[in-house]
Amino acid sequence: MSLTRRSLFQTTLAVPAALAAQAPADEPYWNMVAKQFPLAEKLIYLNAANVCPASHPVMDRHLAFLRDFHGNPSFQNRDKYVEMRESLRAKAAKMLRVSANEIAVTRNTSEGSNLVVKGIDLKEGDEVIVTSHNHPSNLDSWNVRARRDRFTVKTVSTPVLPGSADALTAGIEKAITPRTRVIAITHLTSTTGVLYPAKAIAELARRRGIWMHLDGAQTFGALDVDLSSIDCDSYATSAHKWLMGPLEAGLLFVRDRRIAELWPAVVTAGWAEDLKGARKFEVYGQRDDPRVVALEASLDFVNTIGMRNVEARMRALATRAKTQLAALGGVELKTNHEAELSGGVVKFKLSDIATKTVYGKLWERHRIATASTLSGDSEGIRFSPHIYNLPGQIDAAVAAVRELTKA
Numbered sequence: 001m002s003l004t005r006r007s008l009f010q011t012t013l014a015v016p017a018a019l020a021a022q023a024p025a026d027e028p029y030w031n032m033v034a035k036q037f038p039l040a041e042k043l044i045y046l047n048a049a050n051v052c053p054a055s056h057p058v059m060d061r062h063l064a065f066l067r068d069f070h071g072n073p074s075f076q077n078r079d080k081y082v083e084m085r086e087s088l089r090a091k092a093a094k095m096l097r098v099s100a101n102e103i104a105v106t107r108n109t110s111e112g113s114n115l116v117v118k119g120i121d122l123k124e125g126d127e128v129i130v131t132s133h134n135h136p137s138n139l140d141s142w143n144v145r146a147r148r149d150r151f152t153v154k155t156v157s158t159p160v161l162p163g164s165a166d167a168l169t170a171g172i173e174k175a176i177t178p179r180t181r182v183i184a185i186t187h188l189t190s191t192t193g194v195l196y197p198a199k200a201i202a203e204l205a206r207r208r209g210i211w212m213h214l215d216g217a218q219t220f221g222a223l224d225v226d227l228s229s230i231d232c233d234s235y236a237t238s239a240h241k242w243l244m245g246p247l248e249a250g251l252l253f254v255r256d257r258r259i260a261e262l263w264p265a266v267v268t269a270g271w272a273e274d275l276k277g278a279r280k281f282e283v284y285g286q287r288d289d290p291r292v293v294a295l296e297a298s299l300d301f302v303n304t305i306g307m308r309n310v311e312a313r314m315r316a317l318a319t320r321a322k323t324q325l326a327a328l329g330g331v332e333l334k335t336n337h338e339a340e341l342s343g344g345v346v347k348f349k350l351s352d353i354a355t356k357t358v359y360g361k362l363w364e365r366h367r368i369a370t371a372s373t374l375s376g377d378s379e380g381i382r383f384s385p386h387i388y389n390l391p392g393q394i395d396a397a398v399a400a401v402r403e404l405t406k407a
């Protein structure tokens with residue numbers, strides 16, 4: 001039997017509805033949140049900055065859509081996905097405080113950033129400012145295009161422990177010239193967890209008519225991102241990171257006043273000159289409708305808890321890790337403590353043990369899943385906790401690091 005949107009919604013969101021009924025401040029509440037995830041019992045998963053697990057309600061809804069789609073792939077049954085994508089768009093726009101017409105449903109941050117990189121008119125003599133800790137999708141992508149179109153990419157160094165938000169803004173401002181056309185930065189770096197003052201930098205850009213692109217892979221679903229306040233021109237993100245949504249689903253925001261300036265990178269059946277707003281950046285041929293619409297379930301899940309509550313809990317876990325790690329001898333913390341300069345990414349390095357060894361031992365001895373950078377200024381181990389982690393897991397992970405420093 002084919003499912004209507006309403007019946008899917010009713011059958012699969014029963015569990016988060018219980019979450020909405022209780023206060024999010026206490027540990028029993030967060031225990032209940034943790035139970036919504038399929039994570040293996042002995043696993044301490046601290047790699048949200050890479051990929052987050054989807055919760056049971058999100059997976060259930062995704063599977064229900066998949067079964068529905070493959071049980072009846074007729075145009076008639078699939079018609080509903082058009083409406084459902086609009087519903088998702090409206091919810092995503094609301095969460096980011098922008099208008100639905102400014103949201104394109106993409107496959108990930110890489111694609112969203114590349115749509116911007118490929119879509120802006122740039123010519124020889126123009127300059128694009130990036131930072132040294134940008135992800136390759138917002139760094140190498142600019143360099144590759146610059147080779148073809150002969151514009152200049154200027155890389156501003158990202159300090160590992162910036163002294164202040166003003167210092168970060170000043171670093172970007174110094175690189176601006178009358179030829180600057182784009183500033184493309186990372187909202188929160190995946191390397192050492194630097195939170196850039198996006199609003200201040202967007203203001204610098206706006207005053208000069210410069211396009212400001214923000215890579216939001218590490219902030220959407222982690223921080224309560226308000227794009228109406230930041231007022232950047234574009235923001236790319238993924239659903240499978242902090243939003244705890246389906247894999248290979250993402251969003252690209254393009255500011256209304258900029259949409260006409262951005263060329264679509266892919267044009268195929270379904271594309272039309274008069275497609276409204278950012279919709280013209282999401283026509284890639286047949287889409288995976290169940291996955292695209294399952295993204296809506298992850299927005300519902302996060303909204304049930306409340307984005308502010310999610311951020312506060314995530315920050316409490318990250319702060320717990322930073323405070324304990326900073327107190328250990330032989331550990332260099334590479335992430336700021338201040339909330340205005342940090343988010344959910346925590347980086348640290350052990351002075352006497354090779355990072356590769358630490359990474360391996362945390363996994364082999366304790367089943368602690370982290371990420372590592374093996375060289376360069378951001379060398380170290382990355383913890384990135386999220387709402388499915390419990391304080392005891394943070395304590396256990398730090399205890400495992402302590403054990404290594406004593407070995």
Ligand SMILES: Cc1ncc(COP(=O)(O)O)c(C=O)c1O
Binds near residue numbers: 135186
């Ligand atoms: C800052 C940043 N940007 C972009 C990406 C790419 O994300 P995706 O692989 O989902 O496109 C990542 C992935 O870790 C990231 O950390």
